[in-house]
Amino acid sequence: RERLNGHYEVGSFVLSHAVSSIPYLIIVSLIPGAVAYLLVGLQRTPQHFAFFATLLFLCMLLVESLMMIVASIVPNYLMGIMTGAGIQGLMILSAGFFRLPHDLPSWFWKYPMYHVAFHKYANQGFYKNEFVGLEFPRTNNAGTTIDGEEILRYVWEMETGYSKWVDLGVLTGMVVVYRAVFWGVLKFGEKIKPILRGGGSAKRATTVDVDACSDGENAV
Template sequence: MTVVESIMMTVASIVPNYLMGIITGAGIQGIMLLNGGYFRLPNDLPDPIWRYPMYYIAFHTYTNQGFYKNEYEGLSFDNDRAGGPPTISGNEVLRSFWQVDMGYSKWVDLAILVSMVVIYRLMFWGIIISVEKVKPILKFYMAASPKQSSMILENPTPISSQQEMV
């Protein structure tokens, strides 16, 4: 939940309208949810965009993997498959069925999530600071831009030659 709040804070600092911020944040989180490995397993995601950058950027990836590791590691289940061993370990279920990366523990997943919170909060802070510093500079240069010169005429209405003679 803290990661979601941090993402929404970052989006809110970029988008000027609150309604557009909600829409943009929901879109970002929807894309992350689709690529997090819950709806489609990691090996089923297309490689160029959806797997390599998006799968590893999505916080759902590490949330799901940490949850699955917490629940299935160390357990043993009955195997209903013909010709297989009578039981199957939770680690094998994670590796083969859920396609979870077992190269690290659930605590690494938690550390990645905490680091995402820190990174998004730093992005929020950086955007706020840069807007505070850049906005007055932009206002100054826009106010100091060359203005159109206007001549003040004594009589701005055109006078025809006949009126001059009268």
């Protein structure tokens, strides 16, 4: 409401909105995240949990940013929810865990959806955080082991050429890009709406003037 009334500009609104939501997202990342982390039985080291919580925080920040973009474009509340859920659904379906990357159809699902969906990098970051560095006994050959990186590469078909920190960096960059898009959409709307309203007002004013002139001539 304050932004629409012109109390502060778009950039200040986007920045203040991001800053005000961060503490709540951190709390959600730590408390429910810790419960899920312990119940599942993931690696019990502080550094692994810290990475897990950070990745979860970035995912929630991305979802919030995406929904803010949708809300700034779609005027209707229910339509915005359906549009945002549809976009999320497409990203989840192509992220590589419902269908393995090599099983995804090339057109649209793998190129570009698989590579632009932030769920892909989140999923790979979570798996790398858990599996890299672990060794598991082979079931068909006693005395030998298989490391977690091989499982990621050959079972889950994940990209092991880069570390989990690259996935974290990609998600961080996506947060910046999503917020920049949100700013751009609001800025564009701020510029275009007065033009559209001005055109409508001018048309109405012309109609009123013509009607007034006609009434005056009839009176004479």
